[in-house]
Amino acid sequence: xxIVVCVKRVPDLSEAxxxxxxxxxxLDVSDLEAGINEWDNFAVEAAVRLKEAHGGxxxxxxxxxxxxxxxxxRALAMGxxxxxxxxxxxxxxxxxxxxxxxxxxALQGRPFDLVLCGAISxxxxxxxxxxxxxxxxxxxxxxxxxxxxxxxxxALVRHEVEGGLEREVELDLPALVxxxxxxxxxxxxxxxxIRKVAEVEIPVKSAGELGLAAERRVRLEEMFLPPSGAxxxxxxxxxxxxxxxxxxxxRERGGL
Amino acid sequence: xxxxxxxxxxxxxxxPFGLSGPLxxxxxxxxxxxxxxxxxxxxxxxxxxxxxxxxxxRLGERLKALLVVGFGQARQPRYPVAGTLHILVFxxxxxxxxxxxxxxxxxxxxxxxxxxxGGAAGEVYAALKDWTALVVLASCAVxxxxxxxxxxxxxxxxxxxxxxxxxAYAILGLISLLMLADALYEGSAMAREGGRTVALPLASLxxxxxxxxxxGTLDALHLSAFWLHxxxxxxxxxxxxVSKHFHVITALPNVFFSKLPPPGRVKPVQHGLAAGxxxxxxxxxxxxxFTWKHLLDFYSCTDCGRCSxxxxxxxxGTALSPRMISVKCRDEAYVTHPVFGRASQGERPALVGGxxxxxxxxxxxxxxxxxxxxxxxxxxxxxxxxMRRTLVEEGRVPAGxxxxxxxxxxxxxxxxxxxxxxxxWIQGGGEGCGVRLLDEGDSATLMWFxxxxxxxxPRIQEVGRALGRVLAWAGQDVGTxxxxxxxxxxxxxxxxxxxxxxxxxxxxxxxxxARSFERVITSDPHAFNALRNDYELDKPVLHHSQxxxxxxxxxxxxxxxxxxxxxxxFHDPCYLGRHNGEYEAPRRVLDAIPGLRRVEMERSQERSFxxxxxxxxxxxxxxxxxxxxxxxxxxxxAAGAEVIVTACPFCLINFEDALKTTGRAxxxxxxxxxxxxxxxxxxRSREKPAEG
Numbered sequence: 001x002x003i004v005v006c007v008k009r010v011p012d013l014s015e016a017x018x019x020x021x022x023x024x025x026x027l028d029v030s031d032l033e034a035g036i037n038e039w040d041n042f043a044v045e046a047a048v049r050l051k052e053a054h055g056g057x058x059x060x061x062x063x064x065x066x067x068x069x070x071x072x073x074r075a076l077a078m079g080x081x082x083x084x085x086x087x088x089x090x091x092x093x094x095x096x097x098x099x100x101x102x103x104x105x106a107l108q109g110r111p112f113d114l115v116l117c118g119a120i121s122x123x124x125x126x127x128x129x130x131x132x133x134x135x136x137x138x139x140x141x142x143x144x145x146x147x148x149x150x151x152x153x154x155a156l157v158r159h160e161v162e163g164g165l166e167r168e169v170e171l172d173l174p175a176l177v178x179x180x181x182x183x184x185x186x187x188x189x190x191x192x193x194i195r196k197v198a199e200v201e202i203p204v205k206s207a208g209e210l211g212l213a214a215e216r217r218v219r220l221e222e223m224f225l226p227p228s229g230a231x232x233x234x235x236x237x238x239x240x241x242x243x244x245x246x247x248x249x250x251r252e253r254g255g256l
Numbered sequence: 257x258x259x260x261x262x263x264x265x266x267x268x269x270x271x272p273f274g275l276s277g278p279l280x281x282x283x284x285x286x287x288x289x290x291x292x293x294x295x296x297x298x299x300x301x302x303x304x305x306x307x308x309x310x311x312x313x314r315l316g317e318r319l320k321a322l323l324v325v326g327f328g329q330a331r332q333p334r335y336p337v338a339g340t341l342h343i344l345v346f347x348x349x350x351x352x353x354x355x356x357x358x359x360x361x362x363x364x365x366x367x368x369x370x371x372x373x374g375g376a377a378g379e380v381y382a383a384l385k386d387w388t389a390l391v392v393l394a395s396c397a398v399x400x401x402x403x404x405x406x407x408x409x410x411x412x413x414x415x416x417x418x419x420x421x422x423x424a425y426a427i428l429g430l431i432s433l434l435m436l437a438d439a440l441y442e443g444s445a446m447a448r449e450g451g452r453t454v455a456l457p458l459a460s461l462x463x464x465x466x467x468x469x470x471x472g473t474l475d476a477l478h479l480s481a482f483w484l485h486x487x488x489x490x491x492x493x494x495x496x497x498v499s500k501h502f503h504v505i506t507a508l509p510n511v512f513f514s515k516l517p518p519p520g521r522v523k524p525v526q527h528g529l530a531a532g533x534x535x536x537x538x539x540x541x542x543x544x545x546f547t548w549k550h551l552l553d554f555y556s557c558t559d560c561g562r563c564s565x566x567x568x569x570x571x572x573g574t575a576l577s578p579r580m581i582s583v584k585c586r587d588e589a590y591v592t593h594p595v596f597g598r599a600s601q602g603e604r605p606a607l608v609g610g611x612x613x614x615x616x617x618x619x620x621x622x623x624x625x626x627x628x629x630x631x632x633x634x635x636x637x638x639x640x641x642x643m644r645r646t647l648v649e650e651g652r653v654p655a656g657x658x659x660x661x662x663x664x665x666x667x668x669x670x671x672x673x674x675x676x677x678x679x680x681w682i683q684g685g686g687e688g689c690g691v692r693l694l695d696e697g698d699s700a701t702l703m704w705f706x707x708x709x710x711x712x713x714p715r716i717q718e719v720g721r722a723l724g725r726v727l728a729w730a731g732q733d734v735g736t737x738x739x740x741x742x743x744x745x746x747x748x749x750x751x752x753x754x755x756x757x758x759x760x761x762x763x764x765x766x767x768x769x770a771r772s773f774e775r776v777i778t779s780d781p782h783a784f785n786a787l788r789n790d791y792e793l794d795k796p797v798l799h800h801s802q803x804x805x806x807x808x809x810x811x812x813x814x815x816x817x818x819x820x821x822x823x824x825x826f827h828d829p830c831y832l833g834r835h836n837g838e839y840e841a842p843r844r845v846l847d848a849i850p851g852l853r854r855v856e857m858e859r860s861q862e863r864s865f866x867x868x869x870x871x872x873x874x875x876x877x878x879x880x881x882x883x884x885x886x887x888x889x890x891x892x893x894a895a896g897a898e899v900i901v902t903a904c905p906f907c908l909i910n911f912e913d914a915l916k917t918t919g920r921a922x923x924x925x926x927x928x929x930x931x932x933x934x935x936x937x938x939x940r941s942r943e944k945p946a947e948g
């Protein structure tokens with residue numbers, strides 16, 4: 001079976017002191033490391049495991065700047081067979097609609113049985129791209145998969161729904177599934193593994209080559225750090241007391 | 257003392273079943289030699305499939321190891337009973353080897369004597385070997401009693417797939433049979449010829465017992481005993497290389513080909529590979545991927561269990577038993593490379609992941625206690641690292657460790673802290689500690705390679721600043737790389753991520769190369785080991801305990817009394833002590849503190865018990881019944897210590913944690929040597945700063 005997995009390069013925000021560049025309305029990433037979006041990492045692992053079990057081919061696709069190539073190399077090192085890089089200045093600050101369109105165009109003429117996306121990206125956190133792409137490709141879609149199996153021409157998917165419930169569904173292939181973290185244990189990618197795929201040719205397509213108008217439907221107005229709250233409350237007492245007080249407060253304020 | 261007339265019938269003159277004695281004996285010997293040579297050939301064939309391993313260098317050191325650890329049995333006395341018995345049996349083996357050769361000669365020549373063992377020398381030897389045989393027999397009896405009755409815990413490994421105990425009984429039985437057959441051979445002749453004497457106690461006892469037998473009976477016994485002995489001897493020789501007693505043949509060569517110091521230097525991916533060249537085999541996936549010496553290790557394992565008895569991981573209930581790595585691999589070698597025929601066609605489990613499970617490999621802290629205690633110098637750390645290289649290559653790395661490795665790759669430290677903040681510990685929000693951040697082109701006398709724990713762990717930053725202050729008081733000119741330093745890669749390499757280690761090493765070497773300094777000081781034994789043994793720097797690398805000992809000896813650091821009435825003990829960090837042989841420097845520093853009362857734990861110095869591992873092991877701890885740190889602080893308490901002094905960030909973290917979780921924090925303390933020196937030197941040095 002042929003699987004396409006969509007990946008995104010995102011800045012690593014953990015431990016970082018975030019700063020906003022007011023002029024470009026963007027996060028100042030000069031100080032930050034970047035890497036594959038966590039959800040996408042699970043999607044790549046899911047794709048490679050399906051290939052290992054059923055045979056076929058995995059193609060990793062990304063929409064991003066030149067540097068985004070490294071997440072494709074990483075996917076190749078994990079076991080993807082091919083990569084496709086959609087790269088254009090026009091994609092700077094692309095909205096989910098533009099990204100979904102770019103992915104759709106990039107996949108034209110490329111037969112697939114299954115498209116896997118991470119459920120959301122850690123930077124944009126809209127969670128829209130998977131759904132939009134499924135609509136553009138006109139295939140059925142399931143979001144937030146926590147288990148994924150393929151039997152013949154059907155996919156069996158367990159996924160999260162509201163209220164902490166999970167649901168198991170069956171859908172005909174071709175289909176698109178967005179993957180929740182924890183669906184598997186992604187393999188480690190060694191420095192040597194990356195080195196081994198350093199020479200693999202990765203085709204690059206520009207917006208023009210894909211016949212893509214850089215149309216955006218969402219405009220960014222402002223980006224800011226949330227104002228600090230009124231202050232924290234420190235609970236006093238021994239452990240039992242503190243736990244009691246905490247539970248009480250969580251109950252009061254709807255946390256439990 | 258009288259006997260019957262005449263002399264006993266020599267085996268070479270006898271014709272059992274009407275066949276010539278020498279001819280029969282020749283046939284026995286030919287069959288034995290052919291079988292023995294064939295088995296050995298098959299065993300050597302596997303060694304030849306192994307990876308290269310240069311072990312023919314430094315012959316002087318190798319001979320010394322052979323004499324001390326091999327013939328000298330230096331590692332045996334640690335287990336007083338078993339060790340003494342083994343020394344007796346081993347010495348007996350060497351002495352009786354001559355006797356066995358003589359008896360083989362007697363099959364052809366009546367009254368055969370080895371060159372130099374005729375006449376008076378022969379009589380002395382006869383007495384020596386008779387007494388020896390008695391001692392060996394008695395030892396075998398005690399050894400068998402230990403197996404049947406005493407059953408020390410060490411004998412049974414909780415991870416054993418099957419018992420090799422029967423082989424132990426077989427060998428004890430065979431040895432005893434050889435002793436008894438020879439005694440009967442000698443005794444029957446003595447009964448016929450006379451000459452009972454205390455010089456030959458065993459033969460005399462037998463002769464006494466046979467006292468009234470007829471000449472014919474004695475001759476028959478004499479001949480039967482001879483054949484029994486020599487057939488048993490021939491069987492013994494061929495049985496050794498198909499059992500766990502192959503060590504009788506391979507142990508001495510194995511000791512000769514030991515890994516020579518420093519033990520902390522880890523095996524490269526492939527020996528003799530040019531820098532940057534791609535290795536033919538990466539990591540150990542199958543038995544044949546081990547080096548020939550590591551395969552010889554498997555042959556040499558005696559299944560004695562001392563390694564696992566010393567192993568902190570085995571002792572805290574994890575999946576690891578180093579002994580089983582050797583035993584399982586030897587069993588696998590015997591199955592897949594059988595003496596006769598081909599290996600069975602059935603599917604074998606994968607070596608890495610099947611026969612040896614991932615959890616076993618991740619449970620090792622590379623502390624080296626197993627290797628240090630092995631009487632036949634079997635290596636484990638290098639093998640485990642080699643197998644982990646395969647796990648890393650295949651991506652089978654536990655999640656916690658993946659995160660740490662990813663952080664090391666991206667940010668140069670396993671804590672995920674920002675790389676540019678690496679030098680901020682020096683100030684620590686306070687007055688600083690006199691350590692300078694060196695830009696490219698700058699110089700300092702001492703280059704402090706801090707490594708990630710000192711740079712980023714809040715508790716270890718305190719230790720770092722204490723050391724900085726002490727060095728400043730002693731007038732030392734100390735600089736550090738700050739944000740240009742990345743993790744030393746010590747654990748990264750031992751986890752099996754060689755590619756990442758190479759990147760880290762090269763980054764650090766470049767940063768060091770861009771500054772001038774005379775010596776490197778490290779405050780972490782792991783960094784010490786990495787820079788000293790893995791980096792191949794052209795400058796001396798010291799651990800802070802060594803620098804402190806130097807400063808104390810040179811009078812640049814004066815230590816005052818602590819006057820706290822407490823009892824101190826020093827915990828030897830694995831990579832300072834066992835892996836680099838430095839036991840004295842930290843103790844000299846402690847003893848320079850006036851009035852400090854210091855006790856030793858039972859497991860101290862080369863027997864030190866790992867705290868639970870450093871660096872990446874903080875991010876992935878194997879499941880066990882008890883934590884190593886907890887076990888270790890119990891040992892310190894049992895020794896009567898109230899303060900555990902160590903000289904390693906991870907020992908400090910693990911022990912502080914163990915004191916808290918076991919409710920000992922109110923009566924015990926753990927400090928780094930540098931902190932203790934800061935306390936003892938504090939007031940005095942500030943009043944009278946030493947001259948630079």
